[in-house]
Amino acid sequence: FAAAEFATFARAGLFADWAAGQTYAKGYRLAHKGIVYEVMQEVTAIENQPPDATGMLAVYRPLSVDPETGDEPDGSREHPFAFLYGMDVKNGSYYSYEGKLWLARADMPACVWTPGTEGLWQWEEAGAI
Numbered sequence: 001f002a003a004a005e006f007a008t009f010a011r012a013g014l015f016a017d018w019a020a021g022q023t024y025a026k027g028y029r030l031a032h033k034g035i036v037y038e039v040m041q042e043v044t045a046i047e048n049q050p051p052d053a054t055g056m057l058a059v060y061r062p063l064s065v066d067p068e069t070g071d072e073p074d075g076s077r078e079h080p081f082a083f084l085y086g087m088d089v090k091n092g093s094y095y096s097y098e099g100k101l102w103l104a105r106a107d108m109p110a111c112v113w114t115p116g117t118e119g120l121w122q123w124e125e126a127g128a129i
Contacts, residue, residue, distance in 0.1 A: 020047035029063070035084065036063045057086045057110040064095075077101070077126065086110055094126060101126040 016022075018032040021044070028039040032051045037060040051060035064072060064081035073079035075093030083089075083097040089108035094101055095115060102115035106122040115123045 018045060018051055020045050020050075032060075037061060038063055057112075061110065062087045080129075083111075083115055085114065086112060089122075096129050099129055101129050 015029055015031040015036055018030050018037070023044045024030065024039040024042065026039055026041050029036055030039070030051075031037070035052070037051045040059055040061050043059050049056055049059075051062070062084040064084055064087060073081050075081050075090065075095075077094050080094035080096045080101055081087070083095040083102070087110075089095065089104045089106075089111040091104055091107045093104050095104060096102070097115040100115070103124045103126045104122065105124055108122060113120050113122065116125070117123065
């Protein structure tokens with residue numbers, strides 16, 4: 001499916017909610033607390049290890065979805081990704097965070113460095129939103 005189709009699924013409730021005890025294949029997309037995640041490796045979900053738990057970025061990766069339309073942006077200056085802690089950040093793509101626009105200067109898989117982190121060259125402020 002294309003990104004726009006996945007966004008349509010999320011709006012229509014077609015992404016299954018994460019549930020302990022379920023086995024998820026790599027690449028499967030699911031919802032948890034209003035965020036869509038992609039499963040990075042096959043996993044049988046454990047109750048105390050939901051997608052948003054500390055240390056789970058190797059298993060579940062959050063995906064950026066436009067909060068107003070449900071569509072996944074393309075990362076351009078005009079359609080930046082909304083930065084989510086732990087998402088895959090791609091060099092040359094734009095991200096919105098706390099009312100500002102940021103340009104990624106490096107690939108940052110499972111990124112835990114928020115835009116604007118002091119001393120971090122990988123993020124370049126690109127203006128206000």
